[in-house]
Amino acid sequence: MTTAKPHSSSVWPWYAMAIAGIVTLVASFVAPPDALQGELSRILYVHVPAAWLAYVSFGVTMIASAAYLWKKDLKWDRIAAASAEIGVLFTGMTLVIGMIWAKSTWGVWWTWDARLTLTAIMFFVYLGYLALRRSTDDLEARAKRAAILGVLAVVQIPLVHFSVVLWRGLHQTPSLLKPASVDMDTPMVITLLVAVVMFSVMYVAMMVKLVELGKLEEQVILSELSSRTPVAGSAVTAPSLGGDA
Amino acid sequence: MAARHRYPAEVSEAIAIVSLSGVAVRAGAVPILRDVNLSVHPGEVVGIFGANGAGKTTLLRLVATMTRPSEGSGTVFGTDMNSPDRFEVRSRIGYIGHTPGWYPELTLAENMAFVAAAMGIDAAKVGSCLDAVGLAGAKDRRADRCSHGMQRRAEFARVLLTEPDLLLLDEPHSALDADAVDLVDGLVKRTVERGGAAVLVSHDHARVESLAHRILRIKEGTIT
Amino acid sequence: MAARHRYPAEVSEAIAIVSLSGVAVRAGAVPILRDVNLSVHPGEVVGIFGANGAGKTTLLRLVATMTRPSEGSGTVFGTDMNSPDRFEVRSRIGYIGHTPGWYPELTLAENMAFVAAAMGIDAAKVGSCLDAVGLAGAKDRRADRCSHGMQRRAEFARVLLTEPDLLLLDEPHSALDADAVDLVDGLVKRTVERGGAAVLVSHDHARVESLAHRILRIKEGTIT
Amino acid sequence: MSPTFLSQAMTVARRDVLRERRSGEVLWVTLPFGAVALLLIPIAISTDTLTLRRVGVGMFWVVVMLFGVLIAVRRTTADSTAQRDMVALTGMDPAAVFTGTALANFLLLLVFETVLGVLTVVLYDIDLSGAQWFPLILVLVAVGLALLGTIAAGIVATGRSTAALVPLIVAPMSVPLLIAATQSFEGLRLGKSILTWILMLAVIALVLAVAGVLSARPLQETG
Amino acid sequence: MSPTFLSQAMTVARRDVLRERRSGEVLWVTLPFGAVALLLIPIAISTDTLTLRRVGVGMFWVVVMLFGVLIAVRRTTADSTAQRDMVALTGMDPAAVFTGTALANFLLLLVFETVLGVLTVVLYDIDLSGAQWFPLILVLVAVGLALLGTIAAGIVATGRSTAALVPLIVAPMSVPLLIAATQSFEGLRLGKSILTWILMLAVIALVLAVAGVLSARPLQETG
Ligand code: HEM
Ligand SMILES: Nc1ncnc2c1ncn2[C@@H]1O[C@H](COP(=O)(O)OP(=O)(O)OP(=O)(O)O)[C@@H](O)[C@H]1O
Ligand SMILES: Nc1ncnc2c1ncn2[C@@H]1O[C@H](COP(=O)(O)OP(=O)(O)OP(=O)(O)O)[C@@H](O)[C@H]1O
Ligand SMILES: [Mg+2]
Numbered sequence A: 001m002t003t004a005k006p007h008s009s010s011v012w013p014w015y016a017m018a019i020a021g022i023v024t025l026v027a028s029f030v031a032p033p034d035a036l037q038g039e040l041s042r043i044l045y046v047h048v049p050a051a052w053l054a055y056v057s058f059g060v061t062m063i064a065s066a067a068y069l070w071k072k073d074l075k076w077d078r079i080a081a082a083s084a085e086i087g088v089l090f091t092g093m094t095l096v097i098g099m100i101w102a103k104s105t106w107g108v109w110w111t112w113d114a115r116l117t118l119t120a121i122m123f124f125v126y127l128g129y130l131a132l133r134r135s136t137d138d139l140e141a142r143a144k145r146a147a148i149l150g151v152l153a154v155v156q157i158p159l160v161h162f163s164v165v166l167w168r169g170l171h172q173t174p175s176l177l178k179p180a181s182v183d184m185d186t187p188m189v190i191t192l193l194v195a196v197v198m199f200s201v202m203y204v205a206m207m208v209k210l211v212e213l214g215k216l217e218e219q220v221i222l223s224e225l226s227s228r229t230p231v232a233g234s235a236v237t238a239p240s241l242g243g244d245a
Numbered sequence B, C: 001m002a003a004r005h006r007y008p009a010e011v012s013e014a015i016a017i018v019s020l021s022g023v024a025v026r027a028g029a030v031p032i033l034r035d036v037n038l039s040v041h042p043g044e045v046v047g048i049f050g051a052n053g054a055g056k057t058t059l060l061r062l063v064a065t066m067t068r069p070s071e072g073s074g075t076v077f078g079t080d081m082n083s084p085d086r087f088e089v090r091s092r093i094g095y096i097g098h099t100p101g102w103y104p105e106l107t108l109a110e111n112m113a114f115v116a117a118a119m120g121i122d123a124a125k126v127g128s129c130l131d132a133v134g135l136a137g138a139k140d141r142r143a144d145r146c147s148h149g150m151q152r153r154a155e156f157a158r159v160l161l162t163e164p165d166l167l168l169l170d171e172p173h174s175a176l177d178a179d180a181v182d183l184v185d186g187l188v189k190r191t192v193e194r195g196g197a198a199v200l201v202s203h204d205h206a207r208v209e210s211l212a213h214r215i216l217r218i219k220e221g222t223i224t
Numbered sequence D, E: 001m002s003p004t005f006l007s008q009a010m011t012v013a014r015r016d017v018l019r020e021r022r023s024g025e026v027l028w029v030t031l032p033f034g035a036v037a038l039l040l041i042p043i044a045i046s047t048d049t050l051t052l053r054r055v056g057v058g059m060f061w062v063v064v065m066l067f068g069v070l071i072a073v074r075r076t077t078a079d080s081t082a083q084r085d086m087v088a089l090t091g092m093d094p095a096a097v098f099t100g101t102a103l104a105n106f107l108l109l110l111v112f113e114t115v116l117g118v119l120t121v122v123l124y125d126i127d128l129s130g131a132q133w134f135p136l137i138l139v140l141v142a143v144g145l146a147l148l149g150t151i152a153a154g155i156v157a158t159g160r161s162t163a164a165l166v167p168l169i170v171a172p173m174s175v176p177l178l179i180a181a182t183q184s185f186e187g188l189r190l191g192k193s194i195l196t197w198i199l200m201l202a203v204i205a206l207v208l209a210v211a212g213v214l215s216a217r218p219l220q221e222t223g
């Protein structure tokens, strides 16, 4: 069942992540500063790809969850879990970077903008998803419950994305995924695209790593469960009151 | 009446009611049962002995489809234990566990009526079943105001009500007074005569030995 | 060690450990016990039989000062059952009820250590008590992951730990496997030898008759 | 013959309503608690009537969301293994059990909403224009919350750390409900069309109902 | 020798903290619920930042009151008769048990308040003048709430009267607490003396402590 070299693929993701990170940084500093926000606009090239890749991650979680419910194959469960973990990481990044940005442009760490709130809530939803996974050790029961939540939780994505349209708020309205005009300079758009591609590379690399890790963990559990593992019942022995004192 | 309960007579000899092969149950990484093979045929009464913590209750709940096997496979009334349709055979199983599961705020009769309604059994039967276990006078008493033994008796009334083809009794004699212990024998015999089977877990060797056709022992998580 | 537990030897013959006179217990308007007179003396083992719902558990909880008499009066170790100081004698009572009361999220050892700390007993004793009931291997298992019988065994370990002078056991034999039923005898004998007393409620007439000096029967709320 | 899906669901719903009537958990504990919350808020924010009026409807919905979910979840997760075994061994279709539970939760929530709603109108001097729409909105929100709570309870019920996860799962999922509910009231106040919001509520309810019914069998008691 | 009052109380408190660490009820259920509540409120009332800043502190206190009492009550009433018997039969002084339980509740509430407090400050952009007083106020409110919840739970746990009484007991008592808490914050903001309010909090805590300890023995478990 296990391949000859189970670790053979585990090096390249590290390189991929490193390179993608460097390229993103270089690209953001090569790009011309925004007319309005100046140097601060460079935050955009991390902030936006992180948010978008969080969407992608949770989308993949949804698809893998549905696939698990369909096929009942634990492979899909591992993919869903790994993707959710990365998604939480990216959402956290969006939040933290966004807050730093907010402090420097709006003067406050946080404000009751719909998108901000909903992003925070999306973060909590998937933290809940991860917590749910930790609450059972029966692999199948865990997979099933997590899958149902994984499918339902996806509503958070459109909610966050369209929140700016639904309410008026401080936050930037969609500037790219909006059908009509693109109100960014071409260099900025290109840099953004490069950053998004690099984040995607990071995502894929992390996925490979995490899915591998999940599989490994499962194997460790199963291999430790040899036929020699004492059964739960062996903890109970015949009582002895120790003499008849 | 209750035709769905009847095991088809013509195949009753051939098909096992319960059949487990190579079943393991784990709680996380802790093995509780392993490599359990068991088949129970119509008309059989099987007694199960074993030390505290050996896994007897786990085995009964497994057979009742309330716990799923971590490994191996099994069928009850021909239905796979892992199938999502396993709920369909549950109405043919009568399980009495360590602690009664009545809703505390409902009376015994209301609890029973719920079970009857859920299974499409005539509600009029509730009274006579409670009567049969000697609880006619307490039928309108809230379950949490009934003594432990009364609640246990009521569980036997439930089994009378649902007429299961497979009885799974976990220490059925405990908490029953001298008058009521015979309920166990009576129920087991009724079930067997209908072509059903019974599995009894008990520490009361004498009582079970007189009742069972076959005695199994659980040790180290396996049936020996 | 644990001197507070010892019943003064010189008066042990004269003073009753439990003394109830004309006690009635009601739940709301429903009488459960009425006109109960009972005295238990040091060195005595009293067996109580009675039908399901007769009031045996109520009687034990009354003696354990967990239920107060609606009528009549009683004393345990000389303390009035109605007095607000009744909590002071409770540490001398060992009660095992129908269902174990361990905190599910704590391990057996932690549960026991709590009892030890609450009573000023050396925590080092916990391990040996669990060992004595055959649960040394399960002491770090959460209570809700222990089987019913294991939880019951642990209750006997608790009694070993607290060394009560008055044992109140409600169907002590149930749920214990063949190895463990002797725990009951052992504990009762130990207690009696220390000058204590024991009250056993049971439906297992044979076992209790061999153990008890005196058998009482409860019928319709009164001792006959 | 085994009873139909619908009659099984009704049996379950009737059981739940009867249990509530006996224990009074919702009516006598959760409801007063919610009322206390609504009473405390004006004291806490001690502000002018105008702000209160604006804040009132929102607070009502927050209280309904939080307590509503508590209601739906508590009732399911409080049951013991033995009780769940009893239900499972009746052989009822898990989907019917889900439907019945959700139905009972819906009814309880509707009572909860109505009582607190009246209280809110009185306490916060709410603008009643468009009041003919209130029942529809209340019903739709109650449906959504009941389904959501029942699903969440189902997802966590078999776990060992049970109730621990519910708020994490439910409260955030109720955000769309909250938005639709508050926005439709806002719409009514401003005299705008609230069709979008009503539709959103209906769609949420539908999606949750389908999800709940479909997930019931895979989630059936597994110990 | 039977252990001292203090050591009994400490034993009980330690038990409660250990149980909480195992089950994570407060940390992983109630706390996230409270946090979500704080997040939902702005969505629900969808108003300007200025109003929110004004409302923020009040909302914090309302959430603390409601959930705080829930914490204290839930933990005690959830125990089974057998569990309560076990405690009673250790022969501990009921007053010591009360003290220990209240102490544990106090610690849990303090954690709850602190985490939610930080969240409130960040989210609602709270004015931090006079912040050196915050710890004192938080501690006093936590003491008051813990005592209040423990008393309420004790009354319920004795049987007869159901949980229905809890809100009735808690509501009137929590009003003065709430007023003192919010007013002292208001005072800090306006740079006024808050001595009266601090004193009021201290007096409430004292009265509740005395009431709790005195009522413990008469209220001791009677099945
Ligand atoms: C905690 C604070 C913040 C959070 C949680 C946050 C969250 C997000 C999210 C989730 C997106 C992706 C939206 C989508 O495409 O669906 C996004 C995009 C964006 N954010 Fe933020 N943000 C924050 C602060 C800021 C600040 C302070 C600025 C600039 C002043 C900013 C500017 C942008 C821009 C320009 C986009 C791209 C807009 C688009 O094309 O959709 N964000 N933000
Ligand atoms: N609150 C109550 N209201 C009405 N009846 C009650 C209440 N509490 C207990 N009872 C009744 O009191 C009687 C005595 O109960 P108890 O538990 O003492 O019986 P028991 O002798 O221990 O029976 P068992 O052998 O079944 O354990 C029972 O008939 C029970 O239904
Ligand atoms: N979640 C769990 N984690 C670890 N061990 C567990 C878990 N659940 C059950 N066990 C163990 O599985 C074993 C079997 O339990 P089971 O209840 O089946 O025993 P039993 O044979 O019925 O015992 P008894 O005679 O005491 O009723 C016990 O040793 C128990 O401690
Ligand atoms: Mg068992």
Ligand SMILES: [Mg+2]
Pocket: B147, B148, B149, C056, C057, C058, C098, C170
């Ligand atoms: Mg009894």
